[in-house]
Amino acid sequence: MKFYENVLGLIGNTPLVKINNLTKQYGIKAQVYAKLENLNPGFSVKDRIGISMINDAEEKGILKPGGTLIEATSGNTGIGMALVAAVRGYKCVFVMTDKVSVEKRRYLKAVGADVVIRPAAAKYGTPDHYVETAKRIARETPNSFYPDQYNHPANPLAHYRTTGPEIWNDTEGKITHFVASIGTGGTITGTSRYLKEKNPNIKVIGADPYGSIFKQYKETGQVPEATPYLVEGIGQNIPVGNADVKIIDEIINITDRESFELSRQLSKKEGIFCGGSTGTIFGGALKVAKDLDENAVVVFIVCDTGEHYLTKHHSDEWMKEKLLLEPQKITAGLIVETKNSGSPHELIFVSPDENVEAALTMMNEKGVTQIPVLKENVSVGSLRESLILTKLIENRDLLSAKVSEIMEKGFPVVDVDAPANEIKSKLRKSPAVLIEDFKRITGIITRSDVLDLPN
Numbered sequence: 001m002k003f004y005e006n007v008l009g010l011i012g013n014t015p016l017v018k019i020n021n022l023t024k025q026y027g028i029k030a031q032v033y034a035k036l037e038n039l040n041p042g043f044s045v046k047d048r049i050g051i052s053m054i055n056d057a058e059e060k061g062i063l064k065p066g067g068t069l070i071e072a073t074s075g076n077t078g079i080g081m082a083l084v085a086a087v088r089g090y091k092c093v094f095v096m097t098d099k100v101s102v103e104k105r106r107y108l109k110a111v112g113a114d115v116v117i118r119p120a121a122a123k124y125g126t127p128d129h130y131v132e133t134a135k136r137i138a139r140e141t142p143n144s145f146y147p148d149q150y151n152h153p154a155n156p157l158a159h160y161r162t163t164g165p166e167i168w169n170d171t172e173g174k175i176t177h178f179v180a181s182i183g184t185g186g187t188i189t190g191t192s193r194y195l196k197e198k199n200p201n202i203k204v205i206g207a208d209p210y211g212s213i214f215k216q217y218k219e220t221g222q223v224p225e226a227t228p229y230l231v232e233g234i235g236q237n238i239p240v241g242n243a244d245v246k247i248i249d250e251i252i253n254i255t256d257r258e259s260f261e262l263s264r265q266l267s268k269k270e271g272i273f274c275g276g277s278t279g280t281i282f283g284g285a286l287k288v289a290k291d292l293d294e295n296a297v298v299v300f301i302v303c304d305t306g307e308h309y310l311t312k313h314h315s316d317e318w319m320k321e322k323l324l325l326e327p328q329k330i331t332a333g334l335i336v337e338t339k340n341s342g343s344p345h346e347l348i349f350v351s352p353d354e355n356v357e358a359a360l361t362m363m364n365e366k367g368v369t370q371i372p373v374l375k376e377n378v379s380v381g382s383l384r385e386s387l388i389l390t391k392l393i394e395n396r397d398l399l400s401a402k403v404s405e406i407m408e409k410g411f412p413v414v415d416v417d418a419p420a421n422e423i424k425s426k427l428r429k430s431p432a433v434l435i436e437d438f439k440r441i442t443g444i445i446t447r448s449d450v451l452d453l454p455n
């Protein structure tokens with residue numbers, strides 16, 4: 001029979017996959033390969049260190065049966081540890097910041113972990129900081145193990161023993177450039193140590209978000225003030241033990257916009273559905289590869305799966321809210337979906353046979369000053385409160401007239417896929433635009449709904 005003893009046997013031995021369409025699109029001659037760490041059983045590169053730190057603690061007798069695993073994590077190390085906990089019967093508590101996606105929080109709960117959330121804004125060393133909180137919970141919990149992935153030697157060692165040799169063997173020693181991110185630093189430090197031992201000419205490139213300290217720290221030895229960024233799991237505001245910046249040849253800063261855009265392109269053009277940090281890394285890989293010839297072999301890490309970020313950068317709504325979506329991708333449908341901060345909204349309209357008084361009452365109740373008139377879901381006219389009131393001053397009897405008798409021409413109608421520019425130009429002449437989807441009016445956009453759009 002062919003089977004694995006348990007799910008932990010699936011960790012590692014991830015494949016290299018060649019990038020084709022995007023290298024062509026960006027005019028790259030070098031061979032670029034993605035190492036698909038998203039194919040680990042917990043869908044990230046961090047499965048490798050979960051088991052390695054736990055094995056080490058078991059061997060040293062630090063972790064005893066029935067013990068509790070506690071760690072500060074951006075989610076993926078937690079998932080890697082939770083898999084081991086499930087198989088070997090440990091309890092686990094993970095402390096994360098409120099920056100971590102809801103998908104990763106739910107994932108951890110689903111695999112049996114307790115999750116504690118701390119504010120991302122808390123300063124390092126203060127009681128509210130997620131690392132401090134994890135340390136405190138570990139102190140207060142009997143028979144617990146707090147590995148501290150930022151400093152535990154079994155973190156880079158896992159990559160020295162597995163990720164490095166896998167890349168060396170799969171490229172038959174031809175790798176010339178290795179590109180990874182720096183979170184705890186375990187991946188880049190451990191993998192690079194192995195690769196450079198094999199061939200000291202291999203160049204190691206760290207891709208880091210703007211706002212993180214690593215580039216300046218490596219180049220000047222100074223620790224700059226960190227600023228916030230949106231990519232999860234990578235970058236730091238202080239140096240960490242497992243990030244050996246000396247082994248990295250060059251650190252390249254990448255913006256959130258580029259990271260998310262490239263992560264989305266990897267999904268759409270290569271079928272590699274990945275997280276934001278992979279976009280950061282791929283950004284670094286493209287920048288290095290553009291000056292290399294076809295003999296160069298660039299390997300970059302695909303850190304985790306895009307499924308962890310379905311409500312984040314893989315959602316157009318989220319990208320629009322963060323002002324990161326390219327203007328041409330902002331469509332009528334997206335504007336309607338994201339107005340009112342994404343809370344459910346109904347299309348408010350009146351029928352031409354309704355009387356004016358009922359229409360006015362409805363407009364008052366709903367707080368709208370203009371309203372479409374629809375008959376069987378087709379636009380037949382519109383009403384403006386100011387105009388009705390002016391007419392009513394002259395003739396009060398109009399209150400009992402039919403809407404069709406006093407309505408004006410209908411608002412312009414655009415298709416649900418119409419771009420923002422078309423809608424904005426229509427809104428210069430009309431107070432509202434109606435959205436049509438398969439011949440049915442499904443939404444309305446008014447001037448205030450487009451105020452937050454980029455020009």
Ligand SMILES: Cc1ncc(COP(=O)(O)O)c(C=O)c1O
Binds near residue numbers: 045075181183275304
């Ligand atoms: C999504 C993601 N990408 C990249 C990394 C960085 O890996 P490392 O901690 O080995 O530097 C992490 C680490 O948690 C992560 O969660």
